[in-house]
Amino acid sequence: MSSSPSQRMNRSLLLIAASVTCVAFALWGAQRGTAAAIGAGLSLINWFALRWLVSRMFEGGNKAALGLCLMAKIGALIGVVYFLISRVQLDPLGLAFGLGVLFVGPAVAGLLVSNSSRAASGRSTASGSLNPSAAASAREER
DSSP: OOOOHHHHHHHHHHHHHHHHHHHHHHHHOHHHHHHHHHHHHHHHHHHHHHHHHHHHHHTTOOHHHHHHHHHHHHHHHHHHHHHHHHTSOOOHHHHHHHHTHHHHHHHHHHHHHHHHHHHHHTOOOGGGOOOHHHHHHHHHHO
């Protein structure tokens, strides 16, 4: 039984978040590693909230209200980050490192899922390259 691309993307994102957290603990110790773990957790919460809101938009929900919720979500994330740095005194570098999952994670997870989908269907680009012209020339050779 194969999993959907959405499930594979979620798993990849969770693995990336765990990896980022482990790297932070290994490089910088407990204080910065804890901040990175919290940042990665916030990134994951943001990702799942984004997916839920967007799926509701495509299912025919009130697009205006859901669009406002999307803006409120990012505002809440900024507020939480401010609170964690200013009041809780969480390490800003570690938190930023963990929050990097928010930006890098979906991009890398998307590439991983895309490559695994291509491999499963027997399609691939020339030499695994992401270069469109190389893929076009490979199609012409077939």
